[in-house]
Amino acid sequence: MRDRGWILLGLALFIALVTFPLWYNTALGVAPKQLQLEKAKGEACVYETAYMRQHHMDVLMEWREQVVRRGNHLVKVGGKTYEMSLTKTCLDCHRSKERFCDRCHDYAAVTPYCWDCHVSPEEAPVVAARARTADER
Amino acid sequence: MSVVLALVAVCVLAALGYAGGQVEGWRWIFGAVLPYLGIALFLGGIVYRVARWASSPVPFRITTTTGQQRSLPWIRQAKLDNPFTPAQTFGRMLLEVLLFRSLFRNSKFELRAGPRLVYGEEKWLWLAAMAFHWSFLVVFLRHLRFFLDPVPAWVAALQSIDGFLQIGAPEILWTGLILPAALLYLLARRLFQAEIRYISLFADYFALCLLLGLAGSGVLMRYFTKTDIIAVKQLAIGIVTFSPVVPASLSGLFFVHLFLLTVLLAYFPFSKLAHMPGIFLSPTRNLPNNNRAHRHVNPWNYPVKVHTYEEWEEEFHDKIVAAGLPLDKE
Numbered sequence: 365m366r367d368r369g370w371i372l373l374g375l376a377l378f379i380a381l382v383t384f385p386l387w388y389n390t391a392l393g394v395a396p397k398q399l400q401l402e403k404a405k406g407e408a409c410v411y412e413t414a415y416m417r418q419h420h421m422d423v424l425m426e427w428r429e430q431v432v433r434r435g436n437h438l439v440k441v442g443g444k445t446y447e448m449s450l451t452k453t454c455l456d457c458h459r460s461k462e463r464f465c466d467r468c469h470d471y472a473a474v475t476p477y478c479w480d481c482h483v484s485p486e487e488a489p490v491v492a493a494r495a496r497t498a499d500e501r
Numbered sequence: 502m503s504v505v506l507a508l509v510a511v512c513v514l515a516a517l518g519y520a521g522g523q524v525e526g527w528r529w530i531f532g533a534v535l536p537y538l539g540i541a542l543f544l545g546g547i548v549y550r551v552a553r554w555a556s557s558p559v560p561f562r563i564t565t566t567t568g569q570q571r572s573l574p575w576i577r578q579a580k581l582d583n584p585f586t587p588a589q590t591f592g593r594m595l596l597e598v599l600l601f602r603s604l605f606r607n608s609k610f611e612l613r614a615g616p617r618l619v620y621g622e623e624k625w626l627w628l629a630a631m632a633f634h635w636s637f638l639v640v641f642l643r644h645l646r647f648f649l650d651p652v653p654a655w656v657a658a659l660q661s662i663d664g665f666l667q668i669g670a671p672e673i674l675w676t677g678l679i680l681p682a683a684l685l686y687l688l689a690r691r692l693f694q695a696e697i698r699y700i701s702l703f704a705d706y707f708a709l710c711l712l713l714g715l716a717g718s719g720v721l722m723r724y725f726t727k728t729d730i731i732a733v734k735q736l737a738i739g740i741v742t743f744s745p746v747v748p749a750s751l752s753g754l755f756f757v758h759l760f761l762l763t764v765l766l767a768y769f770p771f772s773k774l775a776h777m778p779g780i781f782l783s784p785t786r787n788l789p790n791n792n793r794a795h796r797h798v799n800p801w802n803y804p805v806k807v808h809t810y811e812e813w814e815e816e817f818h819d820k821i822v823a824a825g826l827p828l829d830k831e
Binding site: 367368371372374375378379382383384385386388389390392394395396397398399414417418419421422424425468470471472473474475476477478 | 544547548551552554555556645646647648649650651652656657660661667669670671672727728729730731734735736738739741742744746750752778781782787
């Protein structure tokens with residue numbers, strides 16, 4: 365084919381595109397990361413860490429279902445009773461959204477809509493102050 | 502029969518992938534070695550196929566013409582269906598690659614009572630093909646969130662558009678529904694339409710089953726069984742930065758997903774799936790139809806030895822003169 369030059373150009377473009385993560389990460393000097401999460405205040409989580417790491421969203425969705433739609437507020441796990449509340453239970457131990465939740469969520473580009481309504485205790489004063497100045501204006 | 506074979510083949514592959522995640526010594530092979538092999542086969546295979554296509558001569562324009570060709574100035578040319586210039590050809594290819602225009606023209610015919618031959622539109626194949634290919638592209642691009650650090654804004658934006666329904670956490674993504682649905686339609690079409698079942702081979706079913714397995718394992722992992730996605734990202738980043746790691750917390754289903762992807766990559770260039778690069782190199786689509794305006798000389802024409810009349814006359818000059826015959830020269 366007399367269009368060999370064009371074909372090879374297209375092929376080179378394709379290879380460059382599919383190996384894009386290679387260039388991107390090399391340019392930024394990225395390596396596999398071990399994420400540092402802030403140590404929680406409490407002794408033990410409601411469920412085991414390994415379970416929580418994969419299923420915390422399931423737990424939160426179940427809690428929402430129970431509290432908002434069924435009116436049950438307490439849950440018994442392994443002999444202990446917990447209030448099913450993101451703000452009062454989860455965030456009581458994991459004080460900072462920024463140094464706990466966001467660490468993984470940002471890394472994996474997860475944008476849960478928990479924070480459309482909820483605030484973490486640490487960020488609460490900041491949010492409140494922002495709301496106050498907005499009101500005054 | 503071939504559909505059962507294909508299904509069994511994919512199940513065996515999935516089981517193999519699962520086993521690869523369970524046996525300690527295999528994790529490294531299935532998590533790092535085989536993915537590299539798969540990527541190498543994919544890239545090498547595509548280069549090999551395209552290079553071969555590029556080196557095969559196309560001496561003549563064999564454009565499929567589906568409209569009026571360029572003719573006298575007062576006859577209107579179908580510019581996209583019978584392109585004459587490179588720009589028109591580019592437009593035709595663009596519609597072909599992005600919108601599957603020739604598939605849109607797909608028609609069917611049936612013999613009805615009478616007997617009467619009836620022709621009709623058949624757009625479902627086109628619709629399912631569009632749904633599948635575009636969802637697959639979005640899914641592919643969304644997966645870049647595992648390969649890039651930091652995740653670029655456009656990947657996050659694509660993801661939030663895909664999940665704009667905001668149902669559940671993790672939120673349901675459109676493509677996670679459309680892609681398997683389109684694949685199931687494409688499979689059902691081969692199974693339930695007698696004419697198409699008749700021409701379907703193992704390779705047709707295998708590609709569909711493999712993609713269904715890949716999409717199915719992904720959907721299962723995201724919505725149902727869950728996996729440690731930070732570990733997934735460590736593995737993915739490790740692969741593209743040539744410092745592979747296989748974290749311990751990866752689930753069995755993830756290995757199924759990864760191994761089916763590895764198989765898909767390795768299988769891709771050497772199967773019907775090579776239509777991805779192939780569509781760009783279809784001589785019936787990518788050539789301007791200018792056969793009547795330009796002379797196309799076959800480049801591998803053998804240099805034929807000819808003996809012209811002039812040479813002949815020279816050779817037998819004396820004899821011709823002796824015989825009293827007229828000569829051209831003189």
